[in-house]
Amino acid sequence: MKRILNIFCLTMLLICLSSCKDISHIPINAKMFMDENNVQQPDKKADNVSDNGLESGDEMSVFDVPPKNAIEIPWERIGREAINGRENRVMYIPSFLDEEQQILYKMAEDAYRQLTIHNEGFGSDESGEHIEIDNRTYIQANGLYTKWDDFERAMLQLFTAEYLKQLLSPYRYTDSLGQEHFIHQFVQHEENLYYSYGARGGNITFIRIDKFELVEQTEEIIRFDVVGLYFDEYSPTLDGSTHTVARPLEMVNTADGWRFSLFNVPY
Numbered sequence: 001m002k003r004i005l006n007i008f009c010l011t012m013l014l015i016c017l018s019s020c021k022d023i024s025h026i027p028i029n030a031k032m033f034m035d036e037n038n039v040q041q042p043d044k045k046a047d048n049v050s051d052n053g054l055e056s057g058d059e060m061s062v063f064d065v066p067p068k069n070a071i072e073i074p075w076e077r078i079g080r081e082a083i084n085g086r087e088n089r090v091m092y093i094p095s096f097l098d099e100e101q102q103i104l105y106k107m108a109e110d111a112y113r114q115l116t117i118h119n120e121g122f123g124s125d126e127s128g129e130h131i132e133i134d135n136r137t138y139i140q141a142n143g144l145y146t147k148w149d150d151f152e153r154a155m156l157q158l159f160t161a162e163y164l165k166q167l168l169s170p171y172r173y174t175d176s177l178g179q180e181h182f183i184h185q186f187v188q189h190e191e192n193l194y195y196s197y198g199a200r201g202g203n204i205t206f207i208r209i210d211k212f213e214l215v216e217q218t219e220e221i222i223r224f225d226v227v228g229l230y231f232d233e234y235s236p237t238l239d240g241s242t243h244t245v246a247r248p249l250e251m252v253n254t255a256d257g258w259r260f261s262l263f264n265v266p267y
Contacts (some may be wrong), residue, residue, distance in 0.1 A: 008117065057080065066212035069211055069214070071102070073091055073116070100258065104251070111158055115186075122195075124195065133189075134182070141208065144177075155167075159261070163262065207229045209227070209229070210229040228244065228245050249262055
């Protein structure tokens with residue numbers, strides 16, 4: 001009943017949003033889930049389609065094989081990547097999650113990237129106030145979130161409080177002079193949200209997601225792996241031997257609904 005009520009509330013939000021272009025006044029939870037209609041259930045597999053998605057007689061490169069146990073949806077990002085000629089790309093979400101959990105995965109994956117990999121301040125344009133904290137420049141966010149409380153409340157709709165604290169903890173960086181620095185991705189200054197623009201880069205041997213693999217699924221916890229396919233060594237010719245690496249994810253059913261207590265991406 002709780003899951004049905006949650007989906008009904010999300011659906012009503014989408015109906016209200018369908019005729020609205022300016023989303024600045026929309027409550028934070030509505031913004032987070034306004035793309036629910038992009039989550040599609042897979043079509044019935046044709047007789048001539050194998051488990052890896054290839055039709056009989058087809059030849060696909062190692063990059064083109066769709067992952068197992070996955071649903072394909074339109075590729076969407078918050079920030080610059082959303083408008084840089086990527087309208088034809090797709091992303092994949094686990095097929096063994098229910099509709100509400102799939103929405104959660106989709107939003108958590110994008111948030112996780114902003115928190116750990118490529119920080120653009122959730123769509124900010126770097127024109128905000130610049131401040132210095134511990135010899136590090138932070139920019140006032142002017143994207144999806146501008147206030148720290150709104151940002152924190154939105155992240156707590158995706159991650160447990162304990163795990164969010166871990167994601168927001170500073171990471172250690174050693175500069176060319178051998179000096180250590182501790183850098184936060186996001187900081188609070190007064191009531192406002194500030195971010196440290198930058199990216200850690202990706203794994204250059206990563207090819208694609210190979211599959212999502214369910215480990216455990218109960219009414220209280222879901223554990224699964226995202227399995228990435230990688231070249232054994234970086235190959236400028238984009239060929240060579242490959243291997244896979246599994247990275248764990250975990251969802252827990254809290255009093256407020258499902259939240260991620262562990263997240264990972266393969267790239």
